[in-house]
Amino acid sequence: MTESQPGQIDRADRILDAAKELLLRWGYRRVTIDEIARHAGVGKGTVYLHWRSREQLFFAVGAREAVAMLTAVVAAMRQDPKEIALHRYMRRFFLEAMSRPVLRAIFTRDGDVLDRFLSSPARRPLQSSKLLASREYLGVLADNGLLRADLRPADLDYTLPAVVFGFFGIDPFLADEVELSLPDKADQLADTLRHAFEPAKPPSSARFAAAAPPVIAVFDGHTDDYRRAAYGASTDQR
Amino acid sequence: MTESQPGQIDRADRILDAAKELLLRWGYRRVTIDEIARHAGVGKGTVYLHWRSREQLFFAVGAREAVAMLTAVVAAMRQDPKEIALHRYMRRFFLEAMSRPVLRAIFTRDGDVLDRFLSSPARRPLQSSKLLASREYLGVLADNGLLRADLRPADLDYTLPAVVFGFFGIDPFLADEVELSLPDKADQLADTLRHAFEPAKPPSSARFAAAAPPVIAVFDGHTDDYRRAAYGASTDQR
DNA sequence: CTGATGACCGGAATGGTATTCTGGTCATCA
DNA sequence: TGATGACCAGAATACCATTCCGGTCATCAG
Numbered sequence: 328m329t330e331s332q333p334g335q336i337d338r339a340d341r342i343l344d345a346a347k348e349l350l351l352r353w354g355y356r357r358v359t360i361d362e363i364a365r366h367a368g369v370g371k372g373t374v375y376l377h378w379r380s381r382e383q384l385f386f387a388v389g390a391r392e393a394v395a396m397l398t399a400v401v402a403a404m405r406q407d408p409k410e411i412a413l414h415r416y417m418r419r420f421f422l423e424a425m426s427r428p429v430l431r432a433i434f435t436r437d438g439d440v441l442d443r444f445l446s447s448p449a450r451r452p453l454q455s456s457k458l459l460a461s462r463e464y465l466g467v468l469a470d471n472g473l474l475r476a477d478l479r480p481a482d483l484d485y486t487l488p489a490v491v492f493g494f495f496g497i498d499p500f501l502a503d504e505v506e507l508s509l510p511d512k513a514d515q516l517a518d519t520l521r522h523a524f525e526p527a528k529p530p531s532s533a534r535f536a537a538a539a540p541p542v543i544a545v546f547d548g549h550t551d552d553y554r555r556a557a558y559g560a561s562t563d564q565r
Numbered sequence: 566m567t568e569s570q571p572g573q574i575d576r577a578d579r580i581l582d583a584a585k586e587l588l589l590r591w592g593y594r595r596v597t598i599d600e601i602a603r604h605a606g607v608g609k610g611t612v613y614l615h616w617r618s619r620e621q622l623f624f625a626v627g628a629r630e631a632v633a634m635l636t637a638v639v640a641a642m643r644q645d646p647k648e649i650a651l652h653r654y655m656r657r658f659f660l661e662a663m664s665r666p667v668l669r670a671i672f673t674r675d676g677d678v679l680d681r682f683l684s685s686p687a688r689r690p691l692q693s694s695k696l697l698a699s700r701e702y703l704g705v706l707a708d709n710g711l712l713r714a715d716l717r718p719a720d721l722d723y724t725l726p727a728v729v730f731g732f733f734g735i736d737p738f739l740a741d742e743v744e745l746s747l748p749d750k751a752d753q754l755a756d757t758l759r760h761a762f763e764p765a766k767p768p769s770s771a772r773f774a775a776a777a778p779p780v781i782a783v784f785d786g787h788t789d790d791y792r793r794a795a796y797g798a799s800t801d802q803r
Numbered sequence: 804c805t806g807a808t809g810a811c812c813g814g815a816a817t818g819g820t821a822t823t824c825t826g827g828t829c830a831t832c833a
Numbered sequence: 834t835g836a837t838g839a840c841c842a843g844a845a846t847a848c849c850a851t852t853c854c855g856g857t858c859a860t861c862a863g
Contacts, residue, residue, distance in 0.1 A: 359853085359854060359855085360854075360855060360856085361809095361854075361855090364809095369807080369808090370807060370808040370809060371808075371809065371855090371856090372807065372808050372809070372856090372857080372858085373806090373807060373808070375855090375856070375857085376806080376807080379856095380855080380856080381854095381855060381856085455738065456738060456739060475760075481743060482753060484739075484743045485735075485739065485743055485745055485750065485753060486753045486754075486756075486757055488731075488735055488738070488739065489731040489732045489735040489753070489754075490727075490728050490731050490732075490757060491731065492731040492734060492735045492738065493726075493727040493728050493729065493730045493731020493732070493734070493735075494727045494728075494731070496730060496731070496734060497723075497726055497727040497730045497731075500693065500694060500726070500730065501694060501722075501723065501726065505719060505722045505723055507723055512723065515720060515723060515724045515727070516727075518724075518761075519724055519728060519757075519761045522713075522760050522761045522762075523756075523757045523760045523761040524760075527765060597824085597825060597826085598825075598826060598827085599825075599826090599838095602838095607836080607837090608836060608837040608838060609826090609827085609837080609838065610827085610828080610829085610836065610837055610838070611835090611836060611837075613826090613827065613828085614835080614836080617827095618826080618827080619825095619826060619827085
C-alpha cells in the first residue's frame with residue numbers, strides 16, 4: 328500500500344502542482360508527462376505510481392481544486408448557518424469556481440486550456456452536476472422549509488443545473504453588451520435562485536440552525552470523496 | 566432592382582428550401598453551392614443574385630426560420646394578451662425553437678450540423694441575444710408592471726440570456742439523469758422565469774391588454790427585420 | 804527487498820506536399 | 834436583360850514519412 332504516508336502525499340502534491348502550473352500555461356494537449364515529472368523532480372514512472380493514466384492525473388488536479396473550493400464553502404457554512412441557503416451557497420460556489428483558474432476552465436468549458444480533456448469519453452469533468460446539486464443537500468433544504476413548498480424536488484435535478492450552467496456559460500455570447508463584474512454576476516445568480524427556488528418570505532434563523540449540521544455533513548462527505556479522487560493510486564476511481 | 570417580384574421570392578424560397586434540407590442532411594461544411602443550385606433547379610450564379618456569399622445564404626435559412634417562429638409567437642399574442650408575459654413568451658420561444666431543426670441546431674450550438682458556421686467571425690448566429698431579449702419588449706413590460714418592481718432593467722440584459730441559455734444548453738451534460746419531455750422543460754423554464762423576474766402577484770388582465778399592442782408592434786418589427794435578412798441581395802445585411 | 808527510475812515500444816499526432824474540391828466571377832447566351 | 838456554367842485561385846483533403854509521447858517493465862539504488 329502506497330498512500331497514507333505523509334511523504335507520498337507531499338510528492339503527489341508536488342506532481343499536482345507541476346501539472347496544474349503547466350496545464351494553465353500550455354493547455355491540456357501540450358503538457359507531457361515527462362515535463363510534469365521533470366518539474367516535480369521525479370521520474371516519469373513515479374507519476375504512474377500515483378495515477379494510472381494521464382487522464383486520471385489531470386482529473387486529480389481538478390479534484391484537488393474542488394477540495395479547496397468545498398473547504399471554503401463549508402467553512403463559510405460553519406461560520407454562518409444562513410450560508411446554507413441555496414442562493415448563498417451557489418453565489419459562493421460561483422465566485423470560488425470562477426476565481427480558481429483550473430475550475431473556471433472546467434466550468435466555462437474553456438477549450439483553449441482543456442481542449443481535448445473536455446471531449447473525454449463520458450468523463451463529465453468533475454461530474455459537475457453531482458458536484459453542483461447534490462440531492463442530499465436539496466433534500467435537507469426541502470425538509471426544513473428552505474425551498475419553495477410547491478416545488479417538486481425532482482424538478483430541481485433539471486432546472487437548477489440548467490440555470491447555473493447558463494451563468495457559467497453565457498459570457499462568450501454577450502460580448503460587447505454590459506460587462507458586469509464577477510461579484511455582480513454572482514449577485515444576479517443568487518437573486519435569480521432565491522426568487523425562483525426559495526420561499527417568498529425568508530425562513531426563520533431557527534430553520535437554518537436546524538438544517539446546517541446535516542448540510543455540512545453532506546458537504547464534508549463530498550469533500551472527502553474528492554480528496555480521495557485527488558490522491559492515491561490504490562483508490563478505486565473506477 | 567431584383568426583389569419585390571413574386572417570382573423572385575418563390576425562387577429564393579426554393580433555394581432556401583434546398584439549402585435547409587441539405588444543411589440538415591449533411592451539415593454546414595459538406596453542402597456545396599452547386600448542390601444547392603441543382604436541388605433548387607437553378608444555375609449556381611443565380612444563387613449569387615440573391616445572396617452575396619455562402620455565409621449570407623445560410624444566415625438567410627436561419628432568418629426565414631426565425632420569421633416562422635416569430636409569426637407563431639405574435640399570432641399567439643394576438644389571440645391572448647396574457648401571452649406577452651415574459652414566462653409565456655419564453656416558454657413558447659423555447660418550444661418553437663426546439664421544434665424547428667434549424668433553430669434547434671443554432672440555439673443548442675449543435676456542432677454536427679453547424680460546425681464551421683458557428684465559429685464564423687463575430688457573426689453571432691442570428692444575433693441570438695438580440696432576438697431573445699429585446700430591450701424594447703422588456704421596457705414595455707416594465708412600464709406596465711409586468712416585471713418585478715425591484716428589478717433594474719439593465720440587469721436583465723445579462724441575467725435573462727444567462728438563464729435561457731442554460732435551458733438551451735444543459736441537455737448534453739445531464740445524460741442519464743431525469744429525462745424530461747420538451748414541454749416539461751419548457752414549463753420548468755417558464756416557472757423559473759415567472760418567479761425570478763415577474764411580480765409575485767399576477768397583474769390584472771387590464772395590464773396585459775394595455776401592454777399587448779406595443780409588444781406586438783415590437784415583435785412585428787423584429788419579424789420584418791428577419792424577413793428582410795432572409796430575402797434579397799440588394800438589402801444591406803452589412 | 805522495496806520502491807524509484809528512465810530506456811524502450813507501439814500507436815497516435817504532426818508536418819510537408821501533391822491533388823482535389825469549391826466559392827465566387829464574368830463572358831456568353833437565350 | 835436576367836440566367837447560366839466554364840473557369841480560376843485558393844482552400845481543403847489525402848497521403849506518407851517522421852516525430853512525439855503515454856504507458857510498461859527490466860534494472861538499479863538504498
